[in-house]
Amino acid sequence: MASGDGSQSNAAPELTRRGFLTKGAAAVAGVSAVAAALSPLRHLDPDDVPSIEKFLQAHYKEMITEDKERVLARIRKAVERRHGVTPNVSDPPPLDGVEFVYGLNISRCIGCRKCVHACVQENNQSRAPELQYIRVLEMEKGSIDLETAEHHYDSAQVPNPDKYYMPVQCHQCKEPPCVKVCPVEATWQEPDGITVIDYDWCIGCRYCEAACPYWARRFNFAKSEIPDGALNPDMAYLSNRPRDKGVMEKCTYCLQRTRTGRLPACLEVCPTGSRKFGNVLDPDSEIAYIIKHKRVYVLKEDVGTLPRFFYYFDERGSRYHEPIAPVEQGDAT
Amino acid sequence: MTDDARPATAQRGHLWVPAVLLAIAAVLVFDPVPFSSPVPAATEVPAWATDTTPVRRPTLEPRYAAAGFEYRCSDCHAILPSPVETDRVLTQHTEIELKHGINTRCFNCHHRTNRDAFVDDLGHEIPWNQPQLLCAKCHGPVYRDWQHGAHGRTNGFWDTTRGEQSRRKCIECHDPHQPPFPPMRPAPPPRTLRMGHQGYEKSHGVTDPLQLHVVGGADGASEEEH
Numbered sequence: 222m223a224s225g226d227g228s229q230s231n232a233a234p235e236l237t238r239r240g241f242l243t244k245g246a247a248a249v250a251g252v253s254a255v256a257a258a259l260s261p262l263r264h265l266d267p268d269d270v271p272s273i274e275k276f277l278q279a280h281y282k283e284m285i286t287e288d289k290e291r292v293l294a295r296i297r298k299a300v301e302r303r304h305g306v307t308p309n310v311s312d313p314p315p316l317d318g319v320e321f322v323y324g325l326n327i328s329r330c331i332g333c334r335k336c337v338h339a340c341v342q343e344n345n346q347s348r349a350p351e352l353q354y355i356r357v358l359e360m361e362k363g364s365i366d367l368e369t370a371e372h373h374y375d376s377a378q379v380p381n382p383d384k385y386y387m388p389v390q391c392h393q394c395k396e397p398p399c400v401k402v403c404p405v406e407a408t409w410q411e412p413d414g415i416t417v418i419d420y421d422w423c424i425g426c427r428y429c430e431a432a433c434p435y436w437a438r439r440f441n442f443a444k445s446e447i448p449d450g451a452l453n454p455d456m457a458y459l460s461n462r463p464r465d466k467g468v469m470e471k472c473t474y475c476l477q478r479t480r481t482g483r484l485p486a487c488l489e490v491c492p493t494g495s496r497k498f499g500n501v502l503d504p505d506s507e508i509a510y511i512i513k514h515k516r517v518y519v520l521k522e523d524v525g526t527l528p529r530f531f532y533y534f535d536e537r538g539s540r541y542h543e544p545i546a547p548v549e550q551g552d553a554t
Numbered sequence: 555m556t557d558d559a560r561p562a563t564a565q566r567g568h569l570w571v572p573a574v575l576l577a578i579a580a581v582l583v584f585d586p587v588p589f590s591s592p593v594p595a596a597t598e599v600p601a602w603a604t605d606t607t608p609v610r611r612p613t614l615e616p617r618y619a620a621a622g623f624e625y626r627c628s629d630c631h632a633i634l635p636s637p638v639e640t641d642r643v644l645t646q647h648t649e650i651e652l653k654h655g656i657n658t659r660c661f662n663c664h665h666r667t668n669r670d671a672f673v674d675d676l677g678h679e680i681p682w683n684q685p686q687l688l689c690a691k692c693h694g695p696v697y698r699d700w701q702h703g704a705h706g707r708t709n710g711f712w713d714t715t716r717g718e719q720s721r722r723k724c725i726e727c728h729d730p731h732q733p734p735f736p737p738m739r740p741a742p743p744p745r746t747l748r749m750g751h752q753g754y755e756k757s758h759g760v761t762d763p764l765q766l767h768v769v770g771g772a773d774g775a776s777e778e779e780h
Contacts, residue, residue, distance in 0.1 A: 246576075335603055338603040374743060483717065494707030
């Protein structure tokens with residue numbers, strides 16, 4: 222370099238053809254690189270960006286009535302925009318003197334899986350990726366070993382005479398491990414025994430999924446896909462309103478139905494009447510009779526979760542898979 | 555010479571930086587390898603899978619359809635009394651296949667003289683719309699459970715102060731002549747995301763998701779063998 226030349230240092234830097242091309246190319250490349258780095262934003266769904274309202278929303282338990290009204294209106298608008306359906310979004314409170322308990326007759330369940338799909342339809346779960354609250358386990362006769370259970374069975378007909386069927390869903394535990402591990406208190410137990418999730422508060426850490434001994438919680442890995450016209454417009458804040466990507470969800474005993482006196486969707490569809498539901502605090506209820514008089518089995522009782530979901534049995538000889546052998550005509554022995 | 559040459563080579567040497575950036579930018583902007591989701595497409599769920607219609611809907615009336623007409627049972631049986639002995643070749647009602655265990659006699663359930671009624675243990679009539687009283691003759695424990703709601707299908711409202719609850723009687727689910735609940739086709743199995751090999755139908759009975767990839771790898775070989 223020609224150092225010490227006063228005239229060159231004072232003048233503006235010489236614009237050479239080479240310098241122009243090099244710097245120009247670098248500038249174009251830099252801008253393109255920034256553009257490219259930002260290009261994934263093209264795929265950004267407006268639904269993935271929380272609105273200011275949603276971002277500043279208070280915890281469900283801290284909301285007063287006006288807050289709730291505002292939130293329900295926001296959800297109503299979001300559902301309208303995304304699904305083109307005007308939903309009936311509500312927030313039914315827990316009923317006084319009611320504690321929900323579920324009973325399931327393993328002697329009668331034939332494993333038809335209708336409960337699984339009725340649940341998906343009622344609770345607006347994602348169809349792709351598939352998200353289901355109920356798993357119907359096909360179990361080896363005479364065994365309660367969950368390691369040999371199979372829930373992907375696809376036989377031409379059920380029941381398979383060598384198996385029995387045990388549907389598993391959220392047990393609405395009295396000592397819920399999922400609630401204990403939540404770092405942000407996005408999930409809690411309501412006075413009627415239902416463990417709920419505030420989908421707007423959940424950070425998607427999936428600790429609860431790991432803590433649940435029944436594998437009852439599901440995570441929205443991708444944006445939920447619900448076909449047109451399949452959305453159930455009767456929805457509640459704590460149960461079946463559409464969920465965003467990255468939050469947990471679970472069975473709520475269809476609280477949008479059960480807190481208004483109706484039976485859950487899985488029970489309504491069961492062709493065999495294996496499913497029983499009711500208020501255990503009412504001594505005249507079906508479920509109180511079952512717990513008092515039937516033989517009852519608690520799944521994984523040893524983990525101390527005190528579930529509100531009971532499996533029960535019928536007497537031997539009254540089950541579908543034990544037909545009474547017909548007596549041969551004229552057999553006089 | 556050397557003073558002039560150094561910046562030139564330095565400039566030329568730095569040209570690869572914008573070139574690489576440009577290449578990366580081009581790859582990212584034009585997206586030649588689009589993101590392919592591992593999520594399988596939604597399975598079509600048949601309408602019957604979510605249908606709450608019960609398996610049977612008998613009229614609970616003593617009606618019988620034959621030759622395109624519908625009769626009350628007494629329409630024929632009042633004129634043509636059938637023989638007492640049932641262990642014989644039937645000339646009528648041949649479509650009824652009685653597979654009710656040791657219960658192989660028509661008159662165990664049907665009244666001998668009044669065909670519009672069932673019969674109880676003392677020979678008295680049981681009205682046709684109260685079949686549970688008939689079934690209770692043999693199925694005591696089930697009848698007891700049914701009375702308390704532990705057996706049988708309940709629909710509608712659990713809280714009867716808020717709405718109606720429907721209970722179904724025995725023959726509204728069970729065919730009285732073949733009472734075991736009929737086998738049916740199961741609704742589609744789950745296709746949820748899981749580890750390992752996804753084609754479960756080819757897994758040859760391996761149920762452990764951590765082992766399924768082993769089976770998946772051996773798939774091609776096993777198919778060639780067969």
